Amino acid sequence: DQQVKQNSPSLSVQEGRISILNCDYTNSMFDYFLWYKKYPAEGPTFLISISSIKDKNEDGRFTVFLNKSAKHLSLHIVPSQPGDSAVYFCAGIQGGSEKLVFGKGTKLTVNP
Amino acid sequence: DAGITQSPRHKVTETGTPVTLRCHQTENHRYMYWYRQDPGHGLRLIHYSYGVKDTDKGEVSDGYSVSRSKTEDFLLTLxxxxxxxxxxxxxxxxxxxxxxxxxxxxxxxxxxxxxxx
Incomplete structure (x- = not known):
């Protein structure tokens, strides 16, 4: 059973526009969520996170929104830049066990 | 950059041989994890550790074992x-x-x- 789902395998946007990456989860025990960016042949790098008691967290061009009732979170990148082209992973951490579970990722392509 | 070192970085081995991968950290973090990444599957959790000698299985643990005898080292063995x-x-x-x-x-x-x- 996939606890974290990223239903869009890929997304393509124009430079300067907004990128919206979506993530759904089924485990109501998740109390923290993280987003990672991954370039080929590198390890995932941490991007932004949000506690389950918040509904929004912002860091520069990156904003994460959490809708607990819908078990849905999204990552907004504004404005998108070609260097943002990468695979983005959403992850949830289960309180208590600290088990860190990832989605399958969404490949973002930002076109100049 | 966080102090995490994996070794080796590349390995070719023959079917049936044992293999051990090492993860070493200098951050004194309590939790450590092993994942595998495959096309179409994202990052799948193999095993994780919540302390020295404390480990648990992830979603794809068959064929793998782990050990954590020190806070800084987490070994994955095939x-x-x-x-x-x-x-x-x-x-x-x-x-x-x-x-x-x-x-x-x-x-x-x-x-x-x-x-x-």
């Missing part, structure tokens, strides 16, 4: 490597702290590319 275990393996560490609100940080190593022929 007892008898198979071609289906050809993958890129990532180690991660995490720690949660209260700063008025729960704040969790989790970082990854650079990965080990394992090929089983």
């Amino acid at each position: 007892e008898s490597a198979t071609s289906s275990q050809t993958s890129v393996y990532f180690c991660a560490i995490s720690e949660s702290r209260w700063t008025g609100i729960l704040n969790t940080e989790a970082f990854f190593g650079q990965g080990t590319r394992l090929t089983v022929v």
